[in-house]
Amino acid sequence: MARMQSVGNWWRWKAKHHIDVVVRWWWGATKFGMNLIGVATFFFIVSLFYKTLFDTSIAIEPISVPKPLQESGYSPDVASKHLRDALMLSIERASKAQRLQKRVREPDC
Numbered sequence: 001m002a003r004m005q006s007v008g009n010w011w012r013w014k015a016k017h018h019i020d021v022v023v024r025w026w027w028g029a030t031k032f033g034m035n036l037i038g039v040a041t042f043f044f045i046v047s048l049f050y051k052t053l054f055d056t057s058i059a060i061e062p063i064s065v066p067k068p069l070q071e072s073g074y075s076p077d078v079a080s081k082h083l084r085d086a087l088m089l090s091i092e093r094a095s096k097a098q099r100l101q102k103r104v105r106e107p108d109c
Helices: 002-054 067-071 076-105
Strands: none
């Protein structure tokens, strides 16, 4: 009888040990997951700040248009889009000119 009682205690101890291992593993995995989510969130917020602070963008709101242009179909929205397109074209031409100038200055090896 004592032998059966010690076997029962051994099984209880073994089951408790396995449960403890699973609980420890679960808490460790949860901590790791939460830390990973925290680090990812941090880098996401930093990238948003970086993009907001260092990204060059042009925002043109609708501009007032003279009456004759409005009658011919140019609304404030259309005029602002044309202005934006013209600015983007000039920026593109300037960057191409800078790249070309840089190539001319570089000596051939």
